[in-house]
Amino acid sequence: MDILTSKANGILTIEFNRPEKKNAITSAMYQSMADALKDAEGDSAVRAIVIQGKPEVFTAGNDLEDFLKHSSAEVGDRPVAQFMRALSGATKPVIAGVAGNAVGIGTTMLMHCDLVYAADNARFTMPFTQLGLCPEFASSMLFPAMVGYPRAAEKLLLGEAFGAEEAYDMGLISKVVPVAELADLVHLQAAKLVALPASSLRVTKRLMKGAQAEAINARMMEENKHFGEMLMAKEAKEAFTAFFEKRRPDFTKFS
Template sequence: MAILTSKANGILTIEFDRLDRKNAITSAMYQTMADTINAAESDAEVRAILITGKPEIFTAGNDLVDFATTTAANDGVAFSDRPVIKFMKALFASTKPVVAAVNGAAIGIGTTMLMHCDLVYAADNAKFSVPFAALGLCPEFGSSMLLPANGGHARAAEKLMLGEAFSAQEAYDMGLISKLLPADQVLAHAQAQAAKLVALPAESIRQTKRLMKAGREALKAHIDVESAQFGAMLSGAEAKEAFTAFFEKRKPDFSKFA
């Protein structure tokens, strides 16, 4: 399976398990994660959720082959009804505390999803990127609001517009990471922190999370705007050029687009 799930000692672990494809995420993987997180809401045994990848990489983001195929197959289907959106909505709505352990690269949605986790622990040599503009698309799932709010407009613009990879230290400085650790300590530390959450009063943790996110109605509305724009741009000429160039293994040429 490309997504491994396990439940032990109050912790639900969701693990990317597709190392041969750099943990690139398919629609089926998104659906599995959405179903798992939604099911955890009514599971009293689950008191914390841990999301992790492999020691080599967290995730390369969307599997572009699957993404292109499913986008074509779902022509006419609202973007809001697709598995990727279902996953992010489940993560956004989760009342259980969510901990992330990040080693290696977290690309695209791999970085975006961290903005919706509660505790994020990363290797000091991890890399992050949000390359949506370079793909003829736009930021997704609140990143165009959360990244400037956390790190300031200038630094957020550099990440969101240029789409270049940035270091774990930069991610920490911008408030995306709770703590940086040596690579071989990340998962164990995240598991220990999740265990601490399990031992605390569950209702207190849920209410603390709810209160911390009390102002997110504006964020939710912003996410809807982003999703509509992202869905519209998927069929645009610039996105088609970006995806075609990727599959043809060449540099995209956006000079012909105004």
């Protein structure tokens, strides 16, 4: 199974389990995660949710071959959109444990989690412009709000990777720990949440998000429109062709 899910002691754990492909995410994997989150909303036994990868890698982002197979579908209808809407709208606390690379949506999804803990080997990348695309799933709104415009602009415009300490300094993540301590910390924090009143956590989370929920949904729709159009454009075709041909893309021919 490329996605492992388990429920124990009030915690739903969703784990990327495709290490041979660096946990690159397929449509089927997104659907599994979306279904697990939707199920958790109606399951009173689930009081906290954990999303994690492997000690070597969180996720390499979208599996590009699978992604391009479904490129003709409306972005908002894809399993990835179902997953992100379920994550963004989750009323229960969500904790992410990140080790190794978190590429593209691997970083975007963290902005919709409540607590994010990273191992000291974690690296974050949002290479949308390098692929001829634009930010996704409200990251163009949430990331500047979290880290400030100048830092957000550097990461989103250049698309370059940054490490765990910088991510912590910017405010993207809650804490950095050694790789060997990450899993224990994540589940310790999840257990603390399970022991607290579910109603208090639910209301506190809703109050913190406030009216932002509507703005997030609106920004997702706006980004999806641009993302879908850019996915069909020449720049993205050049970027993906270059990726599969293992060469640098040449964007200078496009204005």
